[in-house]
Amino acid sequence: MSTSVTDEQIRALAATAKPYSLAILQWAPGRTMEGAAAIELEHQRRMVSLRADGVIAILCPVASDAVAGVAIMTVPAEEASEIMAGDPCVRAGMMRYEVHPCHGFPGDALPG
Template sequence: MTVTDEQIQALAATAKPFSLALLHWGPERTMDGADAIELEHQRRMVSLRADGVIAILCPVLSDDVAGVAIMTVPAEEAAEIMAGDPCVRAGMIRVEVRPCLGFPGDALPV
């Protein structure tokens, strides 16, 4: 499919601000009690998704990257939210938050 300049411009005009949270495994990933802490992290992330704070949640199957979340709040607020994560507080995960643009209506295929 050939995409025209007009199609690119039309899509770009619909872009909205989001935040991208990149979660990386930290040095305490295997600390004593890590499984219980990770379960609380998962509960919190799924709750944030249910509340609409996380639009897309993608756990990553990797030894260095833990996951990616596209968040519906500004980057500063997203960083504050993620700073309260149980795995982040325990040093199991470190988070980078970046402002990004997304296209409302985009979704993962079923």
């Protein structure tokens, strides 16, 4: 950590924080069920569509045997939870999810 940050910079950034929701998708026992590939493709289509619609601000598939992915969502946690409950992989028992309210800083982005 080489960048020095002042208390004033911390307070200024904190003042710009906006509410978001963090969705964490984890693999469940049904991950390898018959027909899983087709269900996962529908999950992917849905997640990319939610991203295109602005409901998901940042979408991060995870290369892990435990965590399937994370998404920063622009809707309140209750709505995000309802959206994730309707996910094809969740409904099929291939994934489970957690949604947590969080705060982020508008304009933050993944490096290109």
